[in-house]
Amino acid sequence: MSNFKQAPHKLLVIPGPIEVHDSVLLANATPGTSHVSPAFVPVFGDCIRMLRKVLYAEKTGQPFLIAGSGTMGWDAAGANLIEAGDNAIVVDHGYFGAAFADCLETYGAKVTKITAPVGGIVSDEDLVAALKSQKVKLITITHVDTSTGVLAPAAHYSKLIKEHSPDTLIALDAVCSVASEEIRFDDWGLDIVISATQKGLGVPPGLSVVMASARALETLQNRKTPVPSYYINWNRWLPIMRAYEEGSAKYFATPPVQLIYALQVALKAITEESPSLEERFALHKKVSNHVKDELAKLGCGFVPLSRDIAANGMSAVKYPEGVSAAILPKLAALDVVVAGGLHKDIASTYFRVGHMGVTVTDASRGDIQKVLDAVKTVVTETKSA
Amino acid sequence: MSNFKQAPHKLLVIPGPIEVHDSVLLANATPGTSHVSPAFVPVFGDCIRMLRKVLYAEKTGQPFLIAGSGTMGWDAAGANLIEAGDNAIVVDHGYFGAAFADCLETYGAKVTKITAPVGGIVSDEDLVAALKSQKVKLITITHVDTSTGVLAPAAHYSKLIKEHSPDTLIALDAVCSVASEEIRFDDWGLDIVISATQKGLGVPPGLSVVMASARALETLQNRKTPVPSYYINWNRWLPIMRAYEEGSAKYFATPPVQLIYALQVALKAITEESPSLEERFALHKKVSNHVKDELAKLGCGFVPLSRDIAANGMSAVKYPEGVSAAILPKLAALDVVVAGGLHKDIASTYFRVGHMGVTVTDASRGDIQKVLDAVKTVVTETKSA
Incomplete structure (x- = not known):
């Protein structure tokens, strides 16, 4: 059974549960x-x-x-x-x-x-x-x-x-x-x-x-x-x-x-296995920075007030102007599952993306690019609508 | 993946966890x-x-x-x-x-x-x-x-x-x-x-x-x-x-x-699915009686003082004379996993067999016969040793 492959499914990139190998x-x-x-x-x-x-x-x-x-x-x-x-x-x-x-x-x-x-x-x-x-x-x-x-x-x-x-x-x-x-x-x-x-x-x-x-x-x-x-x-x-x-x-x-x-x-x-534990943490940081940089280019802000106090395994992302939680079902329709806001004071202003585990350590999966592409697509569509 | 088959393994017939479909x-x-x-x-x-x-x-x-x-x-x-x-x-x-x-x-x-x-x-x-x-x-x-x-x-x-x-x-x-x-x-x-x-x-x-x-x-x-x-x-x-x-x-x-x-x-x-819930309970009772009757023929007794207060999903079985917990590893070697005694006053005098779930409802698996055959084999071997 070592050739077991899990069923096709939407990419799970909420801040946990995450994708499982x-x-x-x-x-x-x-x-x-x-x-x-x-x-x-x-x-x-x-x-x-x-x-x-x-x-x-x-x-x-x-x-x-x-x-x-x-x-x-x-x-x-x-x-x-x-x-x-x-x-x-x-x-x-x-x-x-x-x-x-x-x-x-x-x-x-x-x-x-x-x-x-x-x-x-x-x-x-x-x-x-x-x-x-x-x-x-x-x-x-x-x-x-x-x-x-x-x-x-x-x-x-x-x-x-x-x-x-x-x-x-x-x-x-x-x-x-x-x-x-x-x-x-x-x-x-x-x-x-x-x-x-x-x-x-x-x-x-x-x-x-x-x-x-x-x-x-x-x-x-x-x-x-x-x-x-x-x-x-x-x-x-x-x-x-x-x-x-x-x-x-x-x-x-x-x-x-x-x-x-x-x-x-x-x-x-x-x-x-590879990456080592130290490399794993460095990789989460690198991927996190990449995700945050790319989302910033789309006009997204972030809930953490500065990068040095932002988690490396997830991002709490403020919607760009003109964009709302209405993009979440659109992302799901593109098979990318992110999470909505949770903090009661600002819940409607942001969404959450997880970037942990195999999504980060196994670049060959292409998870990160898939998430970024999907967000870009729906944000662009929304802004031009 | 509907053709998934679990890995080959020893038959699990303790009073839970049990075999899983x-x-x-x-x-x-x-x-x-x-x-x-x-x-x-x-x-x-x-x-x-x-x-x-x-x-x-x-x-x-x-x-x-x-x-x-x-x-x-x-x-x-x-x-x-x-x-x-x-x-x-x-x-x-x-x-x-x-x-x-x-x-x-x-x-x-x-x-x-x-x-x-x-x-x-x-x-x-x-x-x-x-x-x-x-x-x-x-x-x-x-x-x-x-x-x-x-x-x-x-x-x-x-x-x-x-x-x-x-x-x-x-x-x-x-x-x-x-x-x-x-x-x-x-x-x-x-x-x-x-x-x-x-x-x-x-x-x-x-x-x-x-x-x-x-x-x-x-x-x-x-x-x-x-x-x-x-x-x-x-x-x-x-x-x-x-x-x-x-x-x-x-x-x-x-x-x-x-x-x-x-x-x-x-x-x-x-x-x-079949059996219905009512049939399921009746089937557990029928199989339980069969297991107990067959074990009794091997000289086993039972911890419950009478059949009407004995569980239908498991049996607490007293070792026949001349037989001890030494048979448990022998049963395991025959790929049948039962449990030892648990009650502190009598732990060394009995073992426990589970007969629940698919082991009972799916006769085509042959689980019950496998258990009975294995117990018969090791009890007979032990007595004639």
Whole structure:
């Protein structure tokens, strides 16, 4: 079945889910397999090991791979690390930052939300002031807020946080940045990285991907109150993850076997094949700049206020004058699926294009040119109509 | 790609995950598709509608299809329906009943666990006495406890509960019974049915399947305290499920798109193709009796104390004298994967065989004969060694 070819379909270039390689889709069609079988155990173990590589988390990173979504990763961070009354800061660069605040409040956190202007980032001054005004248990940063296409300067923020509030746990929402933006878990001193499979990793959705530091797990162990959730309690999952990594099966809840087979194929390509991880990030940046430059030539603007805070795995693109969301169905008719605006204040003024994974790393597909051609066609038609 | 054939593999006859039909696996390899696309919306809607049919829940049933596992369905029931101090009863027929009690206690329930002798069921007297001794918010029944192969008399228990404690919400853990045992949600007056995709539904794991009654949703609305979880808060999911059913997309967290395509194919086969739903249940019973009769001829016993409380989708089989778990790798070497014992008190004395889904409904596969032949071979070899 190695000659499996997926069905013809519209090109999926939203900021996730993204296009999936044939080999990954075929792995997602692995025949029924026991979650405790000798065949499956090393597959799960491989995924755990390779995830550490992708995040440069080989010193202290403990992966958690659990059936669920990216959002469930927030929930896990909140439920496992927050106790009622804990102070938390949410660096808010759009829809996803704000929602993460709701999540932490569910677990009794007193959340200070530092909200950047739309398309901008939180200033160093505002961040430091918030850190200094209180003892902060946890700070969350959305690495790429998919609603604005803003890329947070995560390394820089982490350094500031270490300097001004070294005990604060740092959680990076990397749902839309893993494998498309560089994340150095150990070097930056991150405590939690939250992601999912359907974006830069290039796997179908349905698997929550979390990396936790030794310090995060110590915080969990030192809780005064029990973890207020059952399914996402890391105390239940830690022995499972360790067992599979060590080569034996252990049961708490059934893992999504086929998705883990699919993730293994995707992670092998990312960690062992060309481009290398470093080249992958450089390539995403190069392609992103090309996409943005070409769209600018068509009169498009961008939601991020400057290029240096714009994501490399997606673009939040302002419609040129005279053009509206009416172009989205026209793009779909040309077999190019982009996403509409999501940030409530500006939703009707922009659209979103994903450029991640195989769309970026496999130039022979011609995905990028197809997107640019389609946008050019519909924008030109609209303007001349 | 309609001629897709899955890779050759060992026959998977554990009590879930089970064998998956080629057409379902192919749907699980659907190309990357937007979770809010016009292509996907009706697929999700179809699944919601067809699930009601499978559970005879067309009067008041509200399905929730959320990325996760069967265990996450327990968590959803606990988090959404229990408030600290609520009384709950767990009808405990094995490992899964006992674990459900842990789950409810996480949310502050005062749990009375009525534990049946291993292989037996809770008596009417014990059930009624527990119901009468307190005001009970929620009672949970594991329909088929996979650890013992015991089938709870769910209709009978429901009737008793309605008679003696009509306000008590009834939750049926149907992870290992949906689509292999009859469940009449409306007629029996169930409030919650919890399942997953990888057992009788014949889909890969990774999707939590829950049905909630109007009464359960009222209980949720009348809570005095907020739902103490973020991701599995039904208040967040209800508008999503309703939107997809009505034909529009709405976002809270990304659904597992490919698994929902796969579920659609599986549910269509169950609700629209031969055998009919009624015939499907009868067929599972017939095949179950055949398997049990044939295994008995080899000297096997059974964990359930009598045939009328034995599941029809699986068998918990006691090793014949002189035979032990050492036969499991020998069966695997014959390409037949069964499961070992799970109940801690008797784990080494029995094994478990699943007979669900295509293994039962498609006789042309020859799965059942293959299992029986393999067991006969290894038991005979072992006894004569």
